[in-house]
Amino acid sequence: MSDAFVLIRPHRPVWIGCNVDGDPDLPRVIEVLEPSSGTESAVIHERPASNSVHAYDSVGVNEAGLALVYQRAPTRYTSLVSGADDRGRRTLLRDVLARSTQAEEALELIVERYSSQERSSLSEGACILIADGESAWLLELAGELWAAVRIRGRRVISGALTIQNDFDRIHPRALQDARREGWTRSGLDFGFARCFAAPRQVLVEGSQLRRANTLHRLLGAGERADAADLARVLRDHAGGEPDARFRPPMTCSHPSLLPNAPGVPFAWRQQTTMSLIAALPSPDQRTFGEDEDIDLDLNLGPRRPSRVWMTGTPAPCLSVFKPVAFESQDWSDHSETLWRLHQRFHMAVLRGWRRRSTLGGPDRAVLERRAFMRAQEDEGLQLWAEHRRALLVWLEEAERLDRERPRLLAKILDR
Structure with missing residues (x-):
């Protein structure tokens, strides 16, 4: 739907x-x-x-x-x-x-x-x-x-x-x-x-x-x-x-x-x-x-x-x-790679939405403002490349928080 x-x-x-x-x-x-x-x-x-x-x-x-x-x-x-x-x-x-x-x-x-x-x-x-x-x-x-x-x-x-x-x-x-x-x-x-x-x-x-x-x-x-x-x-x-x-x-x-x-x-x-x-x-x-x-x-x-x-x-x-x-x-190859990377980021954010949904927020806002402006074709392609590079950073941070989660739970249980 x-x-x-x-x-x-x-x-x-x-x-x-x-x-x-x-x-x-x-x-x-x-x-x-x-x-x-x-x-x-x-x-x-x-x-x-x-x-x-x-x-x-x-x-x-x-x-x-x-x-x-x-x-x-x-x-x-x-x-x-x-x-x-x-x-x-x-x-x-x-x-x-x-x-x-x-x-x-x-x-x-x-x-x-x-x-x-x-x-x-x-x-x-x-x-x-x-x-x-x-x-x-x-x-x-x-x-x-x-x-x-x-x-x-x-x-x-x-x-x-x-x-x-x-x-x-x-x-x-x-x-x-x-x-x-x-x-x-x-x-x-x-x-x-x-x-x-x-x-x-x-x-x-x-x-x-x-x-x-x-x-x-x-x-x-x-x-x-x-x-x-x-x-x-x-x-x-x-x-x-x-x-x-x-x-x-x-x-x-x-x-x-x-x-x-x-x-x-x-x-x-x-x-x-x-x-x-x-x-x-x-x-x-x-x-x-x-x-x-x-x-x-x-x-x-x-x-x-x-x-x-x-x-x-x-x-x-x-x-x-x-x-x-x-x-x-x-x-096709470019967009499939981006799609798979973003899906990993998406699922990592869902595992801690309140804390993680703001990851990359300011960067996304800047990229999109440029995208909605009148831009030459070369700049349009550049935005796709910049999004992918930024996504790698956001994904690394989201998955780092995933790795920290068991340690935080262990500390809480030890108290």
Whole structure:
């Protein structure tokens, strides 16, 4: 279960942000795909480091300024942890990003393929945010059925169906199937999520609470929210502590320290494995420079149609959002090493959250301020290298505290 949002405001870029959740033992890497033909766009996306069958969620942005966030969602037709092969789905979504330039175009392409023989490439329950610099859509899938709503203002998804009767487009058989199954009596009480979501699974996973918390934080960021404000939304812990045995659903998710204990929900065994923020300016903003307000908000240069920042690591609350360029580079080995180092640091901090969560805090703040400023590509790459070097220092200190812990306990017991 992940959290993602879209923020649309007049005369400003469309912002999209996402925490991708997954298995703590499954590293994620960043990949930049070059266009293979003149009709395609370069694509930045994240994927599992290994050829995993079960990745569940994913996110990507293309050079034309189109972004997709895919989340699996429990429905009456399938469960969140069903055994569907997700590799075909990842290939399909990458293909949509490579071949589409607008949100509505991508929506129509996904619906077309979902309705055809390629439906098996997508899970039978999903939420897909689709955004460009002018508009955004939410597409939700349940079995063979689907519904879509045009986003106005802001929208948050947290691994559960949310479209009710507010849809703008819907599968022609949706109401008929819901009535046949006894999930609705008429069109008056029909809601796509109400009829097709798996209510017990949604309750256990805490999707509604998590979505409400993320939406509350997004509203609190204000109308002039920028990348730094949205990063704080993705780092939110809903007033709880990540190392608590029982904790409220958090936007920034951490794995339970007792993952195999009886009664621990599946979502509590997962964690945020990668985070992304992207600014998608409309065509008239891509040659900005005359409007100072847009300049400060976008931090874009005239040759940059969009800006993308990713952590490349788990736990955004302990990490740094850094710029990722569309120029082809071999990110996979570099980002997997960073991911594994950061996961070691993350787990060491969880073993003593109150004392250790501030390790590296001032350094992270300085790096991220630079990352959100308008920077040349070389400086962006430099930030990734600086983050890794600093992470080695933080990790050494966190593991030193781990080694000291038994000695401190022994002293207490000897008293």
